[in-house]
Amino acid sequence: MKNMIIASTSTVYGSDYLAYLLPEISILFKDADTVLFIPYARPSGISYDEYTRIVKNAFAKISKKVVGIHQFDNPKEALENAKAIFTGGGNTFELVNQLYKNDILSVLKKVLENGTPYLGTSAGGNICGVSMMTTNDMPIVYPPSFETLGCLPFNLNAHFIDAAQNSTHMGETRETRIKEFHVFNSTPVMGLREGSWLKVKGNSITLKGNLTARWFVPNKTPIEIESESEFAG
Amino acid sequence: MKNMIIASTSTVYGSDYLAYLLPEISILFKDADTVLFIPYARPSGISYDEYTRIVKNAFAKISKKVVGIHQFDNPKEALENAKAIFTGGGNTFELVNQLYKNDILSVLKKVLENGTPYLGTSAGGNICGVSMMTTNDMPIVYPPSFETLGCLPFNLNAHFIDAAQNSTHMGETRETRIKEFHVFNSTPVMGLREGSWLKVKGNSITLKGNLTARWFVPNKTPIEIESESEFAG
Numbered sequence A, B: 001m002k003n004m005i006i007a008s009t010s011t012v013y014g015s016d017y018l019a020y021l022l023p024e025i026s027i028l029f030k031d032a033d034t035v036l037f038i039p040y041a042r043p044s045g046i047s048y049d050e051y052t053r054i055v056k057n058a059f060a061k062i063s064k065k066v067v068g069i070h071q072f073d074n075p076k077e078a079l080e081n082a083k084a085i086f087t088g089g090g091n092t093f094e095l096v097n098q099l100y101k102n103d104i105l106s107v108l109k110k111v112l113e114n115g116t117p118y119l120g121t122s123a124g125g126n127i128c129g130v131s132m133m134t135t136n137d138m139p140i141v142y143p144p145s146f147e148t149l150g151c152l153p154f155n156l157n158a159h160f161i162d163a164a165q166n167s168t169h170m171g172e173t174r175e176t177r178i179k180e181f182h183v184f185n186s187t188p189v190m191g192l193r194e195g196s197w198l199k200v201k202g203n204s205i206t207l208k209g210n211l212t213a214r215w216f217v218p219n220k221t222p223i224e225i226e227s228e229s230e231f232a233g
Helices: A019-028 A048-060 A075-081 A092-101 A105-113 A174-184 B019-028 B048-060 B075-081 B092-101 B105-113 B174-184
Strands: A003-007 A034-038 A065-068 A085-087 A118-121 A155-160 A189-193 A197-201 A204-208 A213-216 A223-225 A230-232 B003-007 B034-038 B065-068 B085-087 B118-121 B155-160 B189-193 B197-201 B204-208 B213-216 B223-225 B230-232
Touching: A003 A019, A019 A048, A019 A118, A019 A197, A034 A048, A048 A065, A075 A105, A085 A105, A092 A105, A155 A174, A174 A189, A174 A213, A189 A197, B003 B019, B019 B048, B019 B118, B019 B197, B034 B048, B048 B065, B075 B105, B085 B105, B092 B105, B155 B174, B174 B189, B174 B213, B189 B197
Parallel strands: A003 A118, A034 A065, A034 A085, A085 A118, A155 A189, B003 B118, B034 B065, B034 B085, B085 B118, B155 B189
Antiparallel strands: A003 A197, A189 A213, A197 A204, A204 A230, A213 A223, B003 B197, B189 B213, B197 B204, B204 B230, B213 B223
16 A cells, blocks of 8 residues: 655755655654665765765654665665665656666565555656656656656656746746647646645545645646645555 | 857747847848748647748748648658758757657758758757757657757757746756756756857857857856857867
């Protein structure tokens, strides 16, 4: 039975890394002393060790140890033995690339479906969708596929942001990009704003946080979903 | 001898499609009655025919006819016979996908190196770089490769925009994204602001328009390049 928190962002403005989520994480990871951390997304290109240190500092506040998956000779075994798993944000292309290179995407999916508690923020949340095709990230590496875990029956757009009013910038808005996705794909997309997260318990998916989320399906006007709304997963 | 205009955007704020570039395009395409248009990038997912109509209307102002490459049974021959080529903006992933699917990337490169005048805006400019790995676009389709024309010895970041001051958004800035690219790649990147374009004549590349461009190489602080600066191509 899936037991996951999937958050738009690790950090809300003006707050410490993961701080706004720590009460929820304490509950999610209540039966784990140690969290297995997947640092592959490397925000700003920091090393796996540096990234793991940042995560260690955050989890120390709720008395959890953290170990990086890169410290194991056998990452599949590490996933199978983990009592809690966290995938941090950064670049989704490189994250997905490394999941394929290390051949652990299917093992990760299996342990999540079997109930290992999982936290994913930003890129680490994107991979829970059907594909990574609605990421905002730059394609800095070429992964073998865009297909991801499919623990959610839709795609996520993390850090979702509404079009700026009165902008003079001619680049596409987030909404236009998702509309373009739906010319080629039928998978629904949830635009998850910073400060929102999804709580997944078995086949139930609930929108948490104070904000609404934006829901996109092909050929329909997007709608706003209220916080505490529940979906079938 | 290459003869190209590569622009950050087709349209500057408050102006008509291509309007700010028409004087330059008149010179670039002076020997051509008809422009071959590559509509594959499909902004907002519009059809090839719709997109071609928009381009026709713009080029009518400088008395040029426009024909879409999708109207030809043999797109390779169309490229080889063209007196002028324009690739419009939209989604770079789909543009590159179609260039590979139609197997025309190498023919396009050949005719551009042989001197067929070329205009590329936004996505149509991105493909002139070494790879499409510094696009801002969403990966809505999975192209066979991220390698592009390499008519420039660097990559472009079109619609380049500086980090907003006082933003509360936690998504990566453009500069952070390019920094992440340089963790995995050594190709220099030019951040080309809206209203800037590159004029390529043989092996000379000149920055045009009123703005500076931002130049990124690995492990160095980015610098601003003045308008009218000339590079070796």
